[in-house]
Amino acid sequence: MNFVKVLVAFCATLVAPLSYAGSHVDGAMPTVLITGANRGIGFEFVKQYAELGWNVIATCRNPAGADELNAVAVANDNVVVERLDLLDHAGIDALAEQYSGQSVDVLLNNAGLMRGPDRGQMVGTIDYDEFDRFYKINAAGPLKVSEAFYPNVKAGDLKIMAALTTGTGNKGIPVPGFSLYKTSKAALDAIQKEIAIRWKRQGIKVVTLLPGRVLTHGEEDSPGINAVDVEDSVSGMIDVLDVLTIEQTGQTIQWDGELIE
Numbered sequence: 254m255n256f257v258k259v260l261v262a263f264c265a266t267l268v269a270p271l272s273y274a275g276s277h278v279d280g281a282m283p284t285v286l287i288t289g290a291n292r293g294i295g296f297e298f299v300k301q302y303a304e305l306g307w308n309v310i311a312t313c314r315n316p317a318g319a320d321e322l323n324a325v326a327v328a329n330d331n332v333v334v335e336r337l338d339l340l341d342h343a344g345i346d347a348l349a350e351q352y353s354g355q356s357v358d359v360l361l362n363n364a365g366l367m368r369g370p371d372r373g374q375m376v377g378t379i380d381y382d383e384f385d386r387f388y389k390i391n392a393a394g395p396l397k398v399s400e401a402f403y404p405n406v407k408a409g410d411l412k413i414m415a416a417l418t419t420g421t422g423n424k425g426i427p428v429p430g431f432s433l434y435k436t437s438k439a440a441l442d443a444i445q446k447e448i449a450i451r452w453k454r455q456g457i458k459v460v461t462l463l464p465g466r467v468l469t470h471g472e473e474d475s476p477g478i479n480a481v482d483v484e485d486s487v488s489g490m491i492d493v494l495d496v497l498t499i500e501q502t503g504q505t506i507q508w509d510g511e512l513i514e
């Protein structure tokens with residue numbers, strides 16, 4: 254069923270206008286695969302890429318409960334919803350097999366376990382079951398997704414692998430108690446650099462993105478938080494990806510284009 258939908262969306266793109274991000278010279282629309290697409294920043298990526306006319310493979314761990322995402326897919330022929338749980342490596346391989354032979358221009362490792370501050374994440378009272386969970390979801394999971402979909406990205410025109418991270422130094426969370434979140438994302442940062450080295454010769458552009466402080470959990474904005482609207486953060490990151498070059502592979506870039514490292 255989803256294959257049919259992707260095929261129909263692809264055919265529709267052949268007559269679509271050319272004014273979109275990452276346009277192809279041959280007029281075909283690019284494809285983006287997004288993890289954690291059911292809510293927050295991932296969901297906003299789905300809406301904005303869909304609006305741009307891209308083919309969107311929107312993945313989440315529980316499609317049956319993803320009401321808002323399913324509504325977007327019903328309203329947009331270029332959006333398909335698939336199950337992808339970062340803890341389920343066999344499931345990731347099965348999804349990659351399902352899309353075997355289909356190119357993915359942008360692989361967006363957006364999903365993550367973001368929580369804190371809590372006792373189990375505070376040095377001195379670390380919960381090591383939670384340690385495993387954070388590192389499996391935030392570090393091993395995105396790496397597995399990149400490995401599984403490498404042939405799809407390599408076959409794409411844009412060849413981009415992006416992952417969302419949190420900042421370090423003065424761009425980071427300046428308080429204790431988010432230790433598992435912060436350090437598992439630091440592991441992800443290192444993994445992205447490793448992928449960049451590994452697949453540079455294949456033309457894969459690997460980037461780590463900082464979305465800024467986006468209030469996706471119903472938090473209140475207040476002085477000092479400097480929150481960014483989710484719409485601005487995502488459109489900024491799309492702009493960053495749109496002009497990415499192979500010389501930039503391995504970089505960490507903030508949503509507004511600022512080079513972090």
Ligand SMILES: NC(=O)c1ccc[n+]([C@@H]2O[C@H](COP(=O)([O-])OP(=O)(O)OC[C@H]3O[C@@H](n4cnc5c(N)ncnc54)[C@H](OP(=O)(O)O)[C@@H]3O)[C@@H](O)[C@H]2O)c1
Nearest residue numbers: 289293294338339340363364365367417418419466467469
């Ligand atoms: N918001 C910020 O200020 C901020 C700042 C820096 C970095 N980031 C990063 O940006 C990304 C998106 O942030 P957000 O604010 O949109 O987060 P969010 O609202 O907490 O959403 C997290 C997403 O990840 C999914 N997810 C969690 N565990 C998963 C698993 N095992 N397999 C697949 N998906 C899983 C969630 O799915 P469920 O709905 O099923 O739980 C959800 O779709 C995250 O990687 C986060 O660390 C965010």
